[in-house]
Amino acid sequence: MSEQQVPVGAEAVPAAPPVREGRRVLRAALRWTAAVVVFAVAGAGTAYGITRMERTDVPGLATESDGRWDYPPLTRPPLPAGSPGPAAESNPAGTHHADLRALLLPAPEGAKEDKALRGEDGWLATNDFLKEYGEKEDRDEFRQKLTDAGLRHVAARGWTTGDGTRTRVYLLQFDTAAMVEETFFNPYFSYSDPTLSVRGAESVGYDEGFPEKIVVPGVQRTSYVEAKPYGKEQERYAYLAAGDVLAVVVQSREGTAHAVPFRQTVVLQSQLLG
Numbered sequence: 593m594s595e596q597q598v599p600v601g602a603e604a605v606p607a608a609p610p611v612r613e614g615r616r617v618l619r620a621a622l623r624w625t626a627a628v629v630v631f632a633v634a635g636a637g638t639a640y641g642i643t644r645m646e647r648t649d650v651p652g653l654a655t656e657s658d659g660r661w662d663y664p665p666l667t668r669p670p671l672p673a674g675s676p677g678p679a680a681e682s683n684p685a686g687t688h689h690a691d692l693r694a695l696l697l698p699a700p701e702g703a704k705e706d707k708a709l710r711g712e713d714g715w716l717a718t719n720d721f722l723k724e725y726g727e728k729e730d731r732d733e734f735r736q737k738l739t740d741a742g743l744r745h746v747a748a749r750g751w752t753t754g755d756g757t758r759t760r761v762y763l764l765q766f767d768t769a770a771m772v773e774e775t776f777f778n779p780y781f782s783y784s785d786p787t788l789s790v791r792g793a794e795s796v797g798y799d800e801g802f803p804e805k806i807v808v809p810g811v812q813r814t815s816y817v818e819a820k821p822y823g824k825e826q827e828r829y830a831y832l833a834a835g836d837v838l839a840v841v842v843q844s845r846e847g848t849a850h851a852v853p854f855r856q857t858v859v860l861q862s863q864l865l866g
Contacts, residue, residue, distance in 0.1 A: 659852040661700035661753065668864060669694035678769075678835030679810035679866065686769025686835025688865070692747045695837075697761055697861040699751035706750030709760065716748040721762050724842060726791035734788060741766055741775045755845070757853065761861060762840040769835045773812075776838050781814050781831035790842055793818045793827040802855055808862035810834060815858065817851075828854045834865035 668690065675689035676682045688695065693714040699705055709716060718738060722731045743764060750760040766772055780787045784798035799815035815830040826849040832839035841861055843854045 659850050660856050661853050662702075663700045663856075663860060664698050666698070666860060666864060678837075683835075684769075685767070686772075688765065688835055688837055692745055692763050692765050692837070695864050696747055696749040696763060697857065697864060699749065699759075700753065703751035703753045703759075706752065706758075706760070709748040709750040711746070711748065714747060716746040716762070718743065718746060721746050721748065721764070721840075724760065724762075724790050724840070725788055726793075727789070730788045737775065738764070741771050753853075755850075757843055757845040757849065759857060760840075760842045761857075762842075763865075764838045764840070766836050766838070769833075772833050772836060772838045777812060777814075777831065777833035781833075782812070783814075786816050790827055790829050792823065792825055792844065793829075794822060795819045796827070799828070799830075799851075801851060802858075806855075806859055808859065808866040810866040811862040813858065813862065815855075817849075825849070830854075830858045832858070832862055832865065834862065837865055839865060 671677065671689050678686045678688050709720075711717060711720065718735065722735055725731050725734065743766060745763075745765045747763045747765075748761060750758070752758050766775075786796055789796050793816075796816050796818050799817045801817075802813075802815045812833040813830060816828070818827040825844045825846050827842065827844050828849045828851070829840065829842040832841070839861060841854075841858050843849050843857065
């Protein structure tokens with residue numbers, strides 16, 4: 593890549609555009625997200641730059657003021673020398689060799705971090721993660737499954753934005769991708785109706801509005817949304833299977849939990865794991 597990167601699929605910009613047009617294009621290019629991952633090699637390590645895509649490239653997200661959050665530039669951490677990525681053919685176990693804590697999505701601009709989710713040395717206790725689930729039976733069942741499957745780590749990050757939306761992201765790492773898919777994602781989280789419901793969510797169904805064409809290679813996704821009538825808050829949450837990592841993304845907001853920032857958050861976290 594040259595120093596001056598151009599988002600993949602974007603049209604060439606004239607050398608001297610009118611000032612207003614140039615500012616409009618700049619705002620559109622900077623505000624959000626990428627569904628395209630660009631790989632670049634730097635020195636002995638491998639750095640992965642994540643570009644951003646134009647609003648009109650994402651179904652349902654074509655207007656300028658659509659509620660997307662301003663995330664900082666995203667870069668995957670470098671892999672240890674000689675280690676393959678999770679989707680490489682030479683890595684059948686789907687192992688993420690990078691530090692799991694460095695694969696967490698950063699908070700968007702202006703958000704207040706939930707320091708309680710940092711855990712100890714960046715690792716969250718399993719019981720703290722399980723607090724997301726309201727039913728004791730669900731927590732007990734999930735806890736036993738996690739123990740039997742040999743859960744290695746839980747890394748988490750959370751924040752609250754100015755409009756009151758609370759976001760929690762959890763990354764659970766196991767020994768192999770097969771363990772994630774066969775023990776958790778396929779039997780629990782690959783259906784239109786969730787097997788486990790998060791705390792506060794009464795009537796939950798599949799998020800049919802999540803554009804199916806937004807796919808991150810190497811990552812499976814199932815997304816849910818709490819249906820009306822809901823209580824004081826609405827919940828949105830998603831499960832991601834990415835190699836040896838099961839990711840859980842939860843957003844809650846008093847009144848209505850907006851779809852755009854939730855889907856944006858899910859896609860960006862998927863890109864960091866894919």
